[in-house]
Amino acid sequence: MSDLPSELKYASSHEWARLESDGTVVVGITDHAQEALGDIVYIELPEMGAAVDAGAEVAVVESVKAASDIYSPITGEVVEINPALEDEPETVNSSPYADGWLFRVKVSGTEELEEMMDADGYQAAVDES
Numbered sequence: 592m593s594d595l596p597s598e599l600k601y602a603s604s605h606e607w608a609r610l611e612s613d614g615t616v617v618v619g620i621t622d623h624a625q626e627a628l629g630d631i632v633y634i635e636l637p638e639m640g641a642a643v644d645a646g647a648e649v650a651v652v653e654s655v656k657a658a659s660d661i662y663s664p665i666t667g668e669v670v671e672i673n674p675a676l677e678d679e680p681e682t683v684n685s686s687p688y689a690d691g692w693l694f695r696v697k698v699s700g701t702e703e704l705e706e707m708m709d710a711d712g713y714q715a716a717v718d719e720s
Contacts, residue, residue, distance in 0.1 A: 595621070595622075596710065597709070599710065600707035601621065601708045601712070601713035604664075605621045606618055607621055607664075607688065614697070615670060615671075616667065616696045618694055618696060619683070619691055620683060620691075621687060622687045625684050629656040630681065630684060631681055632653055634653070634680045635653075637663075638669065639669055639672060641668070642668055646663070647663055649663045661693065665698055665703045665704060670695050671694065
């Protein structure tokens with residue numbers, strides 16, 4: 592498995608979250624998740640303005656192997672989706688922590704982020720599974 596960015600927080604359902612300086616949170620799936628899925632061919636992203644709850648299904652990633660639900664690691668409102676993924680969903684395979692982000696959420700607080708795993712905790716959880 593590749594190095595996990597230490598500035599991110601991780602969910603047991605294999606999503607990552609990054610708190611931005613403007614208070615929004617960018618969400619994507621981990622390298623482990625994209626590797627398990629295989630070649631991604633389609634992504635159904637949440638609607639702009641949609642209210643999302645931590646732990647709720649918000650998107651679907653389809654690969655040549657399977658379709659997988661994506662869960663929001665945080666509660667808030669979707670304020671941006673990654674438009675590049677509509678034409679190039681495989682970007683998630685090649686750049687899961689940078690260009691392959693999925694959506695951005697405006698949050699009212701960061702408490703849920705603090706409850707998520709750090710890189711070491713996520714790596715340990717993956718190693719146990």
